[in-house]
Amino acid sequence: DADVTQTPRNRITKTGKRIMLECSQTKGHDRMYWYRQDPGLGLRLIYYSFDVKDINKGEISDGYSVSRQAQAKFSLSLESAIPNQTALYFCATSDLLRINEQFFGPGTRLTVL
Amino acid sequence: AQSVTQPDIHITVSEGASLELRCNYSYGATPYLFWYVQSPGQGLQLLLKYFSGDTLVQGIKGFEAEFKRSQSSFNLRKPSVHWSDAAEYFCAVGLYGNKLVFGAGTILRVKS
Numbered sequence: 001d002a003d004v005t006q007t008p009r010n011r012i013t014k015t016g017k018r019i020m021l022e023c024s025q026t027k028g029h030d031r032m033y034w035y036r037q038d039p040g041l042g043l044r045l046i047y048y049s050f051d052v053k054d055i056n057k058g059e060i061s062d063g064y065s066v067s068r069q070a071q072a073k074f075s076l077s078l079e080s081a082i083p084n085q086t087a088l089y090f091c092a093t094s095d096l097l098r099i100n101e102q103f104f105g106p107g108t109r110l111t112v113l
Numbered sequence: 114a115q116s117v118t119q120p121d122i123h124i125t126v127s128e129g130a131s132l133e134l135r136c137n138y139s140y141g142a143t144p145y146l147f148w149y150v151q152s153p154g155q156g157l158q159l160l161l162k163y164f165s166g167d168t169l170v171q172g173i174k175g176f177e178a179e180f181k182r183s184q185s186s187f188n189l190r191k192p193s194v195h196w197s198d199a200a201e202y203f204c205a206v207g208l209y210g211n212k213l214v215f216g217a218g219t220i221l222r223v224k225s
Binding site for chain 2: 004031033040041042043044045048050058090092094096100101102103104105106107
């Protein structure tokens with residue numbers, strides 16, 4: 001079984017729709033992250049959370065929100081999707097004791113028409 | 114600001130040939146450095162990491178990387194490339210607070 005899972009794996013939606021991407025992990029890690037990947041830009045950090053009560057904005061948080069429902073669950077929402085949010089989205093986790101080493105889910109490919 | 118530069122967007126090598134992927138970083142303190150690989154349709158997998166000590170680090174799948182402080186570089190190498198190494202490779206620097214900054218990636222193509 002995968003340690004970090006993301007649902008859905010693929011999603012096509014329309015401009016203006018609300019959409020939620022979900023991430024679950026069985027690694028027991030406290031820290032969770034959301035990134036988006038765009039060709040030629042690498043991965044950019046959207047939001048991160050160090051525990052259930054801690055949420056922090058990353059480099060590109062505008063247009064996104066997150067919810068940390070439990071230690072193992074971290075969801076990313078697009079309140080009103082727009083076409084330039086079309087991208088590959090990754091969830092990642094890390095452990096306080098393994099500095100900076102992050103473990104990634106398989107990604108969600110989101111297309112906004 | 115911290116940044117990571119991967120100068121090569123695409124690299125093509127013949128199977129069996131050696132490989133070097135370049136990575137340069139800009140960071141004020143001693144960096145934590147990483148190389149990740151992303152195979153088509155997959156998430157990112159950690160190849161190797163450098164925290165301190167020996168500047169030549171060994172990773173999985175026969176990869177190694179050398180940290181050169183004077184050049185602010187952390188280049189990834191493999192002596193003999195296999196067709197299964199075709200993927201996108203990302204260099205990253207670790208920041209305080211367990212965050213990572215990624216380079217733009219290098220796409221490796223392997224020709225037979």
